[in-house]
Amino acid sequence: MSIINVSNLTFAYDGSYDNIFENVSFQLDSDWKLGFTGRNGRGKTTFLNLLLGKYEYSGTISSNVHFEYFPFHVKHKDSMTLDVISDVHPDYQHWELVRELNLLQVSEDVLYRPFDSLSNGEQTKVMLAALFMKENQFLLIDEPTNHLDLHARKLVSDYLSRKSGFILVSHDRSFLDNSVDHILSINKTNIEIQKGNFSAWWENKKRQDEYELASNEKLKKDIKRLSDSAKRTGGWSHEVEKSKNGTRNSGSKVDKGYIGHKAAKMMKRSKNIEQRQLSAIQEKSKLLKNIESAERLQIHQLDFHKNEIIQLENVSIAYGSNTVCKDISFTVEKGDRIALYGKNGSGKSSILKLICGEDISYTGHLRKDPQVRFSYVSQDTSGLAGSLSEYASIAGIDESLFKSILRKLDFSRLQLDKDISTYSAGQKKKVLIAKSLSEEAHLHVWDEPLNFVDVISRMQIEDLLLEHSPTLLFVEHDSEFCANIATKIIEL
Structure with a gap:
C-alpha cells in the first residue's frame, strides 16, 4: 500500500x-x-x-x-x-x-x-x-x-x-x-472522497443536498425574522432616547437616567439580534455551493397523423461482401421508445442511418411516410467546430432555445462563447443532444447519445424522456439507462 x-x-x-x-x-x-x-x-x-x-x-x-x-x-x-x-x-x-x-x-x-x-x-x-x-x-x-x-x-x-x-x-x-x-x-467548489460505490455516493449526496436545502430555507426565514426584529428594536430604542428631552404625559419631568438605561438595553438587544443575523447569513453562505443544478429539459415532438411511423421487413445490409445484419423486421409506432441491442458490428448504426435517409444499400422492405421528420444524434462529434450561433444557424434551429438547453446541461455562460472545437468530448455530445431537442420531428433517432456525457446529465435526459414520452429509436450501452427508458428491445 x-x-x-x-x-x-x-x-x-x-x-x-x-x-x-x-x-x-x-x-x-x-x-x-x-x-x-x-x-x-x-x-x-x-x-x-x-x-x-x-x-x-x-x-x-x-x-x-x-x-x-x-x-x-x-x-x-x-x-x-x-x-x-x-x-x-x-x-x-x-x-x-x-x-x-x-x-x-x-x-x-x-x-x-x-x-x-x-x-x-x-x-x-x-x-x-x-x-x-x-x-x-x-x-x-x-x-x-x-x-x-x-x-x-x-x-x-x-x-x-x-x-x-x-x-x-x-x-x-x-x-x-x-x-x-x-x-x-x-x-x-471542491474535490471529495467517499468510501463505497457510485450508488452509495449518490444517495449520500442526495441526503446532503436535501439537508442543505432545508437548512438554507430555515436560515432564510430566520434572517428575515431577525432583520425585522432588529429594525423594530432599533426604532424603539431611538424613540426612547429622543423622549429623554421631553416630558411625561402627566406633565412631570422625565427620569433621564431610567430612560437612558432602558434605551441602552434596547440598543444592546438590537446589537445582539444583528449579530445573530450576521451569524445566520455566514452560515447560509456556506450552503448550496455544491448543489448541482439539474433543471427540467423539454422536448416538443410533432404529432404524426398515423400510429405506425416506420416498418422494416426482412431488411439486410451489406458493405461489399460483408453482411452486417440480415432479415431485420420491426415496427416503430407512436410512443415507442425502442432500444436496438447487439454486439459491435451487428449493424445497429447502419439501421439508424438507413431509417434517417442515408444512401445505404439494402434488401428487404423499409416503409416510411415521406412526411415523417427525423432528428438524428450521431456517434461522431469529430466535425464539430465554430461558434454555437453559427452551428444553430446552419442547423436551422432556434438559437435561444438551443443555448437555453445547453445551460440546463451545465454549460456556463462563458462556455457558450467558446469555439465548439475546444469543448470536452462530453460537452460536444451535449451539443448534438441540445440540437436534437431543439428540432421539430416526429421521431428522434439517437446513436449512442450518452458517450462521454456525465451521470447527472444522463439522469436529466432520463427524466425528460419519462415525462414527455417521445417516440424514440436509440442505441445505447448504458444498461441502467436502457432499463429505465426502453419500452421495447430489438436484438440484432
Whole structure:
C-alpha cells in the first residue's frame, strides 16, 4: 500500500483566467478501486494529466507509484498485437498475459492479428491486460466503456472488480457500481472522497443536498425574522432616547437616567439580534455551493397523423461482401421508445442511418411516410467546430432555445462563447443532444447519445424522456439507462 498525496494543487490552462483546481488537497490509497465522477468540463481528464506530469502546476503531488494511462497511444496500429504489448511492457511473462486475456474472455489468437483488425472491445481488453501486468503501477483508466457493447462492458467491469490500484473515469452507473470501492468526485467548489460505490455516493449526496436545502430555507426565514426584529428594536430604542428631552404625559419631568438605561438595553438587544443575523447569513453562505443544478429539459415532438411511423421487413445490409445484419423486421409506432441491442458490428448504426435517409444499400422492405421528420444524434462529434450561433444557424434551429438547453446541461455562460472545437468530448455530445431537442420531428433517432456525457446529465435526459414520452429509436450501452427508458428491445 502507498499513499498518493495531493497538497494545495492549483492549476489553470495558459491564457485562462479561471483555475480548474484551486488549493485542492486530499490523499488516495494505491490499493483503492477509485471511481472518478463529475460534470463534463470539470477537469477529470485534466487531473489525470496532472498526475502524469504533463502540465506545470503549483502545489505538490507525491507518490512512489508509477502512473499509467489508459488508453495508451499505439504508434503502429498495423503491428501484430503481441508487438504492441511488447512495446508498452517489454518484460511481460506470456503465461501472465494469457491468464489476463482468459479473465477477459479474449482468445489468444488475437495476439497474432494486426492490432487495428481488432474490434474496439478487443483493443480495450488487450490494453487493460497489458497495463495490469505491470508491477508498482497505478492505472488511470479514462472512459473505457465508450463504444463497448453491453456484453463487453459486463466483462470489463467484472475484470476490474478483481483488480485494485486504479482511478476509473466512467459515467455508466452500473459499471461503476460493480467495479469500485471508493468515489472521487469533482464538485463545483471542491474535490471529495467517499468510501463505497457510485450508488452509495449518490444517495449520500442526495441526503446532503436535501439537508442543505432545508437548512438554507430555515436560515432564510430566520434572517428575515431577525432583520425585522432588529429594525423594530432599533426604532424603539431611538424613540426612547429622543423622549429623554421631553416630558411625561402627566406633565412631570422625565427620569433621564431610567430612560437612558432602558434605551441602552434596547440598543444592546438590537446589537445582539444583528449579530445573530450576521451569524445566520455566514452560515447560509456556506450552503448550496455544491448543489448541482439539474433543471427540467423539454422536448416538443410533432404529432404524426398515423400510429405506425416506420416498418422494416426482412431488411439486410451489406458493405461489399460483408453482411452486417440480415432479415431485420420491426415496427416503430407512436410512443415507442425502442432500444436496438447487439454486439459491435451487428449493424445497429447502419439501421439508424438507413431509417434517417442515408444512401445505404439494402434488401428487404423499409416503409416510411415521406412526411415523417427525423432528428438524428450521431456517434461522431469529430466535425464539430465554430461558434454555437453559427452551428444553430446552419442547423436551422432556434438559437435561444438551443443555448437555453445547453445551460440546463451545465454549460456556463462563458462556455457558450467558446469555439465548439475546444469543448470536452462530453460537452460536444451535449451539443448534438441540445440540437436534437431543439428540432421539430416526429421521431428522434439517437446513436449512442450518452458517450462521454456525465451521470447527472444522463439522469436529466432520463427524466425528460419519462415525462414527455417521445417516440424514440436509440442505441445505447448504458444498461441502467436502457432499463429505465426502453419500452421495447430489438436484438440484432
